[in-house]
Amino acid sequence: MEELIANAEKVDAEFDKCETRFPLWDALERELASDAARRQVEELHSDNIAKLSTRRKGKLLLPDVGPRITSANQNWMEVPWGRG
Numbered sequence: 667m668e669e670l671i672a673n674a675e676k677v678d679a680e681f682d683k684c685e686t687r688f689p690l691w692d693a694l695e696r697e698l699a700s701d702a703a704r705r706q707v708e709e710l711h712s713d714n715i716a717k718l719s720t721r722r723k724g725k726l727l728l729p730d731v732g733p734r735i736t737s738a739n740q741n742w743m744e745v746p747w748g749r750g
């Protein structure tokens with residue numbers, strides 16, 4: 667990855683039909699390669715991992731907790747884990 671970033675401004679591609687070459691590195695790539703953008707992506711990634719772990723734990727508990735609640739003659743409803 668570091669090598670790609672180091673040589674990124676030299677990387678180009680070619681249109682198939684007209685064989686014209688064009689650079690892949692433009693203003694958007696420069697912005698996304700900044701240290702600030704990388705830090706922000708790393709923070710979002712670590713936050714997502716924490717949320718995923720919480721969801722995973724909740725799903726693992728459902729098969730154990732559900733029957734116990736039912737056996738105690740209590741009503742319960744499974745909550746979807748889609749958001750949050």
